[in-house]
Every structure is written in structure tokens, then in C-alpha cells.
Amino acid sequence: MSEWCKYINGKLVLLILTGTILLVLTTCSKREKEEMHTIDIRSGCIYPQAIPLSSITDSVEIIHFSDPFYRDKVLLLDSVIVVESKKSCQLFDRKGKFIKEIARKGNAPDEYPNCLALNEWNGNIYITDHNGVTKVYTLDGQFLETFLCPIDFLSTIGVLNEKEFVGYRINYKGNEKDRMIFYGKDTIFNRLSYQKEYTEPKNYFFFRKDGHFVRTPHSLLMKELLNDTIYQVSSATHNIEPAYLLELDSLRGDESLRYSLENPEFELFRYTPYIMLLGEHNSTCWFTTVYSSYEQQKQIYATHCYDRKTKKVYSMELKMSLKDMGKDSQLLYDSTQYTPPSVNWDNFFPEQMSTDGRYLMSYRGNDILVIARLKKNPIAILQPDTNLRWHTVLLPLIILLILASTYFYFRHKKIRQALKQIKKQLSSNEEILKHYHIELEKMRKSSTETTASIQKSAELEQQIYLLEIQNEELKQHLAVREQKKQKTETERTHLSVSDEGYNLFIKLKAEPSYVFIGEKEHEHLCRITDKLYRQFATRLQTTYQELTKHDIETCCLLKAGLTNQELSIIFNNTPAAITKSKNRIKKRIGLNGDTNLDSFLQEF
Numbered sequence: 001m002s003e004w005c006k007y008i009n010g011k012l013v014l015l016i017l018t019g020t021i022l023l024v025l026t027t028c029s030k031r032e033k034e035e036m037h038t039i040d041i042r043s044g045c046i047y048p049q050a051i052p053l054s055s056i057t058d059s060v061e062i063i064h065f066s067d068p069f070y071r072d073k074v075l076l077l078d079s080v081i082v083v084e085s086k087k088s089c090q091l092f093d094r095k096g097k098f099i100k101e102i103a104r105k106g107n108a109p110d111e112y113p114n115c116l117a118l119n120e121w122n123g124n125i126y127i128t129d130h131n132g133v134t135k136v137y138t139l140d141g142q143f144l145e146t147f148l149c150p151i152d153f154l155s156t157i158g159v160l161n162e163k164e165f166v167g168y169r170i171n172y173k174g175n176e177k178d179r180m181i182f183y184g185k186d187t188i189f190n191r192l193s194y195q196k197e198y199t200e201p202k203n204y205f206f207f208r209k210d211g212h213f214v215r216t217p218h219s220l221l222m223k224e225l226l227n228d229t230i231y232q233v234s235s236a237t238h239n240i241e242p243a244y245l246l247e248l249d250s251l252r253g254d255e256s257l258r259y260s261l262e263n264p265e266f267e268l269f270r271y272t273p274y275i276m277l278l279g280e281h282n283s284t285c286w287f288t289t290v291y292s293s294y295e296q297q298k299q300i301y302a303t304h305c306y307d308r309k310t311k312k313v314y315s316m317e318l319k320m321s322l323k324d325m326g327k328d329s330q331l332l333y334d335s336t337q338y339t340p341p342s343v344n345w346d347n348f349f350p351e352q353m354s355t356d357g358r359y360l361m362s363y364r365g366n367d368i369l370v371i372a373r374l375k376k377n378p379i380a381i382l383q384p385d386t387n388l389r390w391h392t393v394l395l396p397l398i399i400l401l402i403l404a405s406t407y408f409y410f411r412h413k414k415i416r417q418a419l420k421q422i423k424k425q426l427s428s429n430e431e432i433l434k435h436y437h438i439e440l441e442k443m444r445k446s447s448t449e450t451t452a453s454i455q456k457s458a459e460l461e462q463q464i465y466l467l468e469i470q471n472e473e474l475k476q477h478l479a480v481r482e483q484k485k486q487k488t489e490t491e492r493t494h495l496s497v498s499d500e501g502y503n504l505f506i507k508l509k510a511e512p513s514y515v516f517i518g519e520k521e522h523e524h525l526c527r528i529t530d531k532l533y534r535q536f537a538t539r540l541q542t543t544y545q546e547l548t549k550h551d552i553e554t555c556c557l558l559k560a561g562l563t564n565q566e567l568s569i570i571f572n573n574t575p576a577a578i579t580k581s582k583n584r585i586k587k588r589i590g591l592n593g594d595t596n597l598d599s600f601l602q603e604f
Contacts, residue, residue: 037285039306040247044315045273045289048302053318053348056305056378057360060324060348061371063096068366072208073118075125076354076361076371080139082125084115089127091139096369102141103127110135110143119159119215120355128157134165150188151181158213158220160235164189168211168222174198174259182238190238201259205268209276215355216280219243223277223287226253230277230285244285244306248272251291270294278360279353281374283308286353286360301349303360307379314379318348322565322575346569348372429470436464522553529556540604546588554581559601 053060065083073084081092082102089112091099102125104111112127112135119126124144128134132149134157147165149157154167164184169176175197182189210225213233220233221243230244246252253272261267268274273289280286285306292299306313325346348370350360362370440461526537537556540547547555557567564578571578582597591600 036242036245037308038245038247039313041304041313041315042249044304044313045291045302046293046300048315048317050317050319053320053324053372056375057372058375059373063369065096065367071363073115075118075120076359084118100141103137117157121159121162126159147185150183155211158233164235166233170210172204173200198259202262203264205265214277214279217357221277226255228253276351278350279357281357288350303350320346320348433464525556529559533559544589551585555601558598
């Protein structure tokens with residue numbers, strides 16, 4: 001009996017332990033499943049921090065394809081690239097060399113008529129046409145099978161697994177019923193409906209990635225154009241769950257804007273940013289925003305990285321150096337016509353991420369692909385570099401401003417004290433003069449004139465004369481001191497105005513690739529160069545009057561010690577163009593061909 005009790009007790013303990021472990025695992029799983037990350041990008045989408053692309057990436061590849069391809073119809077796999085072009089779906093190696101056709105466009109059973117979406121799952125390629133028909137191919141070009149969508153229209157699709165799909169329909173007219181549909185071959189697993197109806201829009205518009213699915217290493221994510229929530233799509237429940245919420249405050253997305261704006265294509269992104277979901281890399285989520293800033297009078301292109309571990313978001317404007325571009329820098333410069341108006345030729349604006357999360361991809365036109373490989377932990381490298389850089393920039397600036405402020409304070413105080421003393425002496429002299437004049441007037445009115453009174457009158461007139469001369473000298477001193485005081489106050493005003501100029505000057509020397517020089521910056525640059533280098537800009541303009549405004553600007557930067565490579569980034573030009581510009585300056589100055597312009601300006 002005792003043995004039996006022990007056996008029962010042992011089983012009971014084991015059962016309790018098992019139940020406890022299952023409960024803990026279920027609870028943890030449920031918490032992890034229910035957790036939604038809130039990402040605050042309210043300021044990040046308007047004021048991103050400019051950083052070099054090399055600080056978060058290991059390498060940059062620039063691939064020039066011989067045939068044009070369609071944007072968003074590109075798959076970056078381990079050792080190959082799949083692109084959808086005008087006539088076929090093609091396979092290339094990572095250098096852009098053509099390998100073979102995977103599938104041709106056409107109406108044959110093993111061909112596809114057009115491409116709505118290009119996806120990959122388990123090494124196979126899924127091509128879905130505008131009628132919702134999905135055809136599956138191997139990378140070798142072998143046709144496998146066909147899947148039919150149970151509804152007649154889809155805006156885009158995502159692949160859940162090799163046999164199941166999810167389709168999304170944009171609510172263009174405002175009265176669409178189906179929002180998403182989960183389906184397989186001859187099977188509908190679930191339908192998700194739109195919860196609200198709108199009046200028909202005033203104008204129809206179509207945006208890239210109006211709604212799009214993104215495959216990550218561990219899940220399928222989904223983002224709608226005017227929805228600030230990023231969803232995780234579940235193949236187990238055939239449903240969606242919130243994964244990320246983008247906090248935008250007054251700039252948050254509003255679906256009603258689609259139907260209320262007169263010209264939504266031009267007006268929409270003044271109200272809310274255009275957001276493109278890129279994907280996930282280790283513990284981070286990546287996406288980009290485009291926002292039309294009324295304040296800055298330009299579109300702002302920002303790349304955001306959210307770290308799920310620290311709950312921090314990093315908003316960046318990524319810049320490529322000539323080292324990143326290598327021998328293809330001219331190729332990127334020539335493709336500037338394909339970049340948006342507010343994006344410079346050295347900007348890297350990612351529009352896609354590889355499924356494994358290791359690569360960011362940017363397009364230049366329809367034949368150039370720029371691929372950047374992320375570091376293993378880009379955020380750990382990014383933050384310390386940023387802090388160190390700004391400490392080294394701000395410390396000298398703060399010291400300089402403190403010294404200048406101290407100098408002007410004591411100088412102003414000394415002038416003020418001198419002015420006070422002169423005014424006091426003038427006031428005293430005026431009182432004495434007034435007294436002498438009254439006394440002299442009394443003596444003149446006196447009827448008796450004695451030798452003593454005549455002598456005293458002469459002495460008073462002499463004293464009056466000397467005091468008037470002294471007053472004239474004091475007034476001259478007072479005028480000079482007042483001028484000095486006014487000059488000091490003007491210099492103090494210039495100092496406060498020039499704070500921005502000093503900041504610009506330091507940034508130009510520390511981070512030349514991040515500074516845009518416009519009208520205001522040009523004035524600051526000339527003023528600071530004058531202060532630091534004995535009126536350099538003014539003397540240059542006076543001595544060589546044929547120099548243009550841009551020439552003066554270039555000379556100021558050369559005087560500060562910037563190189564041709566750094567100037568090419570600042571002026572958004574090639575190093576070859578900078579060399580030509582410097583040769584034109586030499587001609588206008590009158591230097592012969594053997595004279596080095598940089599050396600001449602350093603000695604000027």
C-alpha cells in the first residue's frame with residue numbers, strides 16, 4: 001500500500017509540474033503573441049538624422065542590368081536575383097549577369113499573361129496575374145502548378161505557404177466588401193471585411209504599395225497605405241494580428257482622405273507620410289517614409305529602424321560616400337533624373353528588403369539596383385558613433401562662444417564705464433559754466449568798476465573759455481565712445497547671428513556630405529571665413545571681381561581645407577566637375593596652368 005501511495009504521489013507531482021510548465025509556456029506565448037510595439041516617428045519623419053550608409057552596412061553593390069525591369073518585381077535570394085521584365089521573368093547572378101529565363105509572358109499553359117505580384121517560397125517562384133491566377137515555377141524554369149483565386153479582383157497577394165495565399169483588395173470606390181481573403185486551391189479559409197463605407201472619391205488614384213505584404217525570416221507582415229498599423233498575417237488562424245503601431249499624432253493616416261481630397265495624388269502626403277514597410281532584421285523592424293513638408297518646402301525621405309529590445313527608433317537620411325559607390329559613382333550621378341526632386345544623387349533611399357533581412361535595396365530608374373548589406377548589429381554601431389561625432393563638434397563650438405561672449409561682455413562694460421565718467425564730467429562742467437555765467441552777468445551790470453572787479457571778470461572769462469574747450473574735447477571723446485559702444489553691440493548681434501554660421505562651418509569640416517549650401521548658408525560661410533581668415537571672402541571679391549558667387553563659395557571651402565571629393569558631395573556633383581570648376585576659377589584669377597589653386601588660396 002505504501003509503495004502504491006508513493007507511486008500515486010509521484011505521478012501526481014509529475015502531472016502538476018507538467019501542467020505548470022504548459023501553463024507558463026502558454027502564458028508566455030500568449031503575451032508574446034499579444035504584444036504590439038508602438039513606434040513613435042512623429043519627429044523622425046520630418047527631421048531625420050543624416051548618417052553615412054557605411055556606418056550601418058558592410059558593403060554596397062551597384063548592379064546595372066542590360067534589360068529594364070519592373071520596380072517591386074525583384075527578389076533578392078542567397079546567390080541569385082529574380083526580376084520581372086517586359087517579356088519574361090529572368091534569373092541573374094549577384095553581379096547582374098543573365099543566367100536564364102524562369103518563365104515567359106504569354107497565353108500558353110506554362111506561361112503567364114502579366115505580373116501583379118512576384119513572390120518566393122521555399123525556393124519556388126510564384127507569379128500572380130491581374131486575374132488572381134498564380135503560377136508556380138522552380139528557379140530552373142520548370143512549371144509546377146496553377147492556383148486560381150476564388151474572387152475576380154485582387155490588388156496584391158502574399159504567400160502563406162506552398163499551398164495557401166492571402167489576397168488584399170484596395171477600397172478604391174469606398175463601398176468594397178472584401179478587404180482580405182485567405183484561400184488555397186478550390187478553398188476559401190476566411191474573409192475579412194471592410195468595417196466602414198465611404199462616398200465615392202472625387203478622383204481615383206493609384207500609389208505604389210497601396211497595400212503590400214512583406215515576407216520576413218519568421219513571418220508575413222502587411223501594411224495598408226492609410227493605416228498606421230502593421231499587421232502580422234497568421235497562416236494558422238487565417239487572420240491578421242497587430243504587430244506594430246506607428247505613432248504619428250497629427251500626421252496619422254486617415255482613410256477618409258482618400259475620398260475627400262480634390263487631388264489626392266498631389267495633396268495626400270501633405271497630411272500624412274507615405275510609408276513603405278521594408279521588413280525585419282534580427283530584432284529590428286525597418287520602414288521608410290516620404291513626407292511633403294510645408295515648413296521646409298520639400299519632400300523629406302527618411303529611413304526608420306525600430307529596435308524591439310530597447311523600444312527605440314532611429315530615423316535616418318542615409319548618404320553614400322564615393323568610397324561606397326566605387327567605380328560606379330558616375331553611373332549613379334547620371335541616373336539622378338530618376339530620383340525624386342528632393343533626393344540627391346548620393347542619397348540611399350531603400351524601397352525593399354531581402355526576405356532574410358540582411359540587405360536593403362534601392363532603385364535608380366528601371367535598370368540600376370543598389371544593394372547594401374547590413375551589419376550584424378547596425379544599431380549598436382550607429383549610436384556611439386553619432387554621440388562621439390556630436391561631442392567633438394559641439395565642444396569646440398561651445399568653448400569658442402563662451403570666450404567670445406566673455407570678451408564682448410568686458411569690452412562693453414569698460415566702454416560703458418568710460419561713457420559714464422565722461423557724461424558725469426560734462427554735467428559737472430555745465431553746472432560750473434552756468435554758475436560762472438551768472439556771476440559774470442552780475443559783475444557786468446554793477447555800476448562800479450574797480451580794478452579788482454575787472455580782474456575777476458577777466459579770470460571768469462578765462463575759466464569759461466577753458467571749460468568750453470574741455471567740454472568740446474569731452475563731447476568728441478563721448479562721440480568716439482558711443483561709436484565703439486554701437487560697434488560692440490553690432491558685433492554682439494553679428495556673433496549671435498553667426499552662431500549658425502560657426503555651426504555650419506564646423507559641420508562642413510566634420511561632415512561635409514550632410515550639408516546643403518543655399519542662399520542663407522552661403523552668407524554664413526562668407527562671414528565666418530572673413531572672421532577666421534582676415535576678411536578672406538571680402539578681399540577675394542574685391543581683388544578678383546570676375547569671380548562668381550559660386551566661385552567665392554568654392555574658394556571659401558578650399559580655404560577651410562576641404563578636398564575635391566568632399567566638395568563633390570556638398571555641391572551634388574562629380575569630382576571631375578569640381579576640377580573643371582577650379583580650372584575656371586584659375587583663369588578668372590589669372591593663374592597659369594602650373595599654379596596650384598589650393599596652395600594659392602592658402603597663402604592669399
